Amino acid sequence: MLFWILVAVLTAVVAVILLYPLLRGAKAAENIRAGEAAVYRDQLRELDRDLSGGLITPEEADYARAEIGRRLIAVSADEPVETPKPARHHRFTEACVLLVLPVLGLCLYLATGRPDLPSQPLEARLENPGNDVAVLITKAERHLAEKPDDGKGWDVLAPIYFRTMRVNDAQVAYRNAIRLLGPSPVRLDGLAETLMAVSDGVVTEEARQVLEQSLTLEPDNPRARFYIALSSEQAGRPDEARQAFEALAKQSPPDAPWLPLVNQHIAKNGGAPVAVNPGANAAAPGADPAAPGAGSAAPGNPTQQDVAAAETMNAGDRQQMIRGMVESLDAKLSEDPNNFEGWMRLVRSYAVLNDRDRAAGALKRGLAAFPPAGEQGRQLLALARELGIATEGMAQ
Numbered sequence: 001m002l003f004w005i006l007v008a009v010l011t012a013v014v015a016v017i018l019l020y021p022l023l024r025g026a027k028a029a030e031n032i033r034a035g036e037a038a039v040y041r042d043q044l045r046e047l048d049r050d051l052s053g054g055l056i057t058p059e060e061a062d063y064a065r066a067e068i069g070r071r072l073i074a075v076s077a078d079e080p081v082e083t084p085k086p087a088r089h090h091r092f093t094e095a096c097v098l099l100v101l102p103v104l105g106l107c108l109y110l111a112t113g114r115p116d117l118p119s120q121p122l123e124a125r126l127e128n129p130g131n132d133v134a135v136l137i138t139k140a141e142r143h144l145a146e147k148p149d150d151g152k153g154w155d156v157l158a159p160i161y162f163r164t165m166r167v168n169d170a171q172v173a174y175r176n177a178i179r180l181l182g183p184s185p186v187r188l189d190g191l192a193e194t195l196m197a198v199s200d201g202v203v204t205e206e207a208r209q210v211l212e213q214s215l216t217l218e219p220d221n222p223r224a225r226f227y228i229a230l231s232s233e234q235a236g237r238p239d240e241a242r243q244a245f246e247a248l249a250k251q252s253p254p255d256a257p258w259l260p261l262v263n264q265h266i267a268k269n270g271g272a273p274v275a276v277n278p279g280a281n282a283a284a285p286g287a288d289p290a291a292p293g294a295g296s297a298a299p300g301n302p303t304q305q306d307v308a309a310a311e312t313m314n315a316g317d318r319q320q321m322i323r324g325m326v327e328s329l330d331a332k333l334s335e336d337p338n339n340f341e342g343w344m345r346l347v348r349s350y351a352v353l354n355d356r357d358r359a360a361g362a363l364k365r366g367l368a369a370f371p372p373a374g375e376q377g378r379q380l381l382a383l384a385r386e387l388g389i390a391t392e393g394m395a396q
Contacts, residue, residue: 151180188214203231242269337369
């Protein structure tokens with residue numbers, strides 16, 4: 001009932017605002033003429049004061065008085081002699097404002113709204129948030145306001161803040177989680193990525209120190225090693241960056257989704273795509289040799305022949321070769337779209353090559369194979385947002 005009372009009050013207020021200019025009628029024009037006459041009379045009185053004070057000569061006063069008098073007579077002559085007619089009412093317009101617009105608004109609400117939906121205050125939404133991320137965040141924030149020493153709460157909230165681009169809040173949450181639960185590679189890497197997001201993608205000195213701390217806990221952490229290599233590249237040390245990227249590529253498994261990006265940075269710093277050490281990803285005892293990744297390179301990754309050919313190429317040819325590998329991966333995914341990691345690599349690779357249109361196209365095709373409602377579709381959308389690819393209209 002309260003909702004309908006508010007609707008009625010708002011409708012009445014809007015109607016009054018719209019009808020007020022119509023109800024005023026012709027009074028506005030009469031008020032303008034009366035105002036002009038008052039101004040001219042004030043000017044005559046001011047002219048007499050100036051003459052009495054000796055500010056102007058009698059000749060100047062006579063000339064000015066004649067001019068002001070002429071204007072006053074002209075304004076007075078425009079005033080109607082007969083009794084003014086009553087203001088004409090705009091009946092049709094008034095009826096439209098009072099009847100048609102409210103009825104139209106009500107029809108639109110009944111067609112597109114949910115008048116049968118019961119009211120749900122904030123407390124009720126917090127009790128049953130469903131899939132509403134904003135309500136889930138509010139619920140977590142309320143809990144942490146009451147129990148600020150709940151490290152697990154900060155640990156859960158930090159990556160959610162980061163994914164929703166609340167990077168300053170994410171930074172605070174990661175620091176609280178590390179302070180209360182202790183450092184871990186996941187928390188340290190998350191804090192470093194947050195610091196980089198604050199600095200527009202630059203690996204700052206503080207972020208590098210956090211990544212180095214992560215490496216002391218997990219020496220083979222590929223994410224930390226990648227960002228440390230990236231910091232060397234951004235600092236203008238291409239040889240150091242290339243060596244770090246090459247070491248990461250040799251350490252990575254052949255189906256690692258970050259390999260195209262790593263090889264891109266290797267080429268950018270004057271190197272050639274690195275082949276994966278066959279012994280670095282040998283099949284585990286009892287594993288199926290025919291399983292994907294057990295003994296063959298993943299689609300789109302460089303083969304031994306590719307690396308050998310790249311060693312004799314200049315930078316431009318290597319760039320063309322990398323683009324050819326990405327296009328080869330694109331063709332394989334067109335034939336067999338049921339390869340989630342392949343779509344992740346393809347979207348990221350086109351983004352690294354600064355081909356935004358193809359990255360968006362790959363994302364759309366990937367979501368056709370892995371709908372946004374599923375976990376893999378949500379990961380594709382999260383990757384697109386991370387890379388700055390537009391996702392409007394793709395999340396349905």
